[in-house]
Amino acid sequence: MERTLVLLKPDALQRDLVGEIISRLERKGLKIVGLKMMQLSEELLNEHYSHLVGRPFFPEVKSFMQQTPVIALCLEGTECVDTVRLLCGITKAREAAPGTIRGEFAMSVQANLIHCSDSLETAKAEVPRFFQPEELFSYDDILERYIYNTSERE
Numbered sequence: 086m087e088r089t090l091v092l093l094k095p096d097a098l099q100r101d102l103v104g105e106i107i108s109r110l111e112r113k114g115l116k117i118v119g120l121k122m123m124q125l126s127e128e129l130l131n132e133h134y135s136h137l138v139g140r141p142f143f144p145e146v147k148s149f150m151q152q153t154p155v156i157a158l159c160l161e162g163t164e165c166v167d168t169v170r171l172l173c174g175i176t177k178a179r180e181a182a183p184g185t186i187r188g189e190f191a192m193s194v195q196a197n198l199i200h201c202s203d204s205l206e207t208a209k210a211e212v213p214r215f216f217q218p219e220e221l222f223s224y225d226d227i228l229e230r231y232i233y234n235t236s237e238r239e
């Protein structure tokens with residue numbers, strides 16, 4: 086099954102939205118297979134946001150992402166990369182669709198509460214960037230047969 090990386094950004098911690106956001110992901114039916122708090126280094130951010138290097142706002146984004154530790158999650162589910170992107174909403178939070186995490190709780194382009202991998206290829210690079218193999222868990226989800234039908238579960 087697909088896995089995707091989620092980061093709850095410093096604004097989520099400062100605004101006491103960690104539980105709300107994790108709860109939404111959990112209730113959707115996504116399986117938590119990794120979860121930890123970590124302080125992001127300059128080096129890790131340069132790699133993680135390499136597509137933003139050279140953009141005028143990049144130094145501020147990096148400083149923002151280091152203001153507090155972040156919560157990193159690895160989620161598992163059928164086609165979960167796209168699903169989690171849909172739940173998050175677009176980057177510019179004040180225009181994100183109602184019902185999405187950014188659309189419900191944020192106004193900013195920068196402080197938009199959550200990061201999630203943007204494609205399966207990106208997720209495959211991002212999950213091992215943030216989690217060691219022993220920090221990821223496989224376990225039976227007893228509700229899985231109610232979350233997916235048989236053909237969706239491979």
Ligand code: IDP
Nearest residue numbers: 137142146175176194195196197199200201203
């Ligand atoms: P995404 O988080 O929706 O995938 P990206 O374009 O990958 O968006 O940008 C990564 C993060 O960089 C954004 O979530 C946001 O925090 C920040 N960012 C992106 N564009 C801007 C901008 O124009 N101004 C300020 N911050 C930005």
Ligand code: MG
Nearest residue numbers: 200201202203
């Ligand atoms: Mg992105």
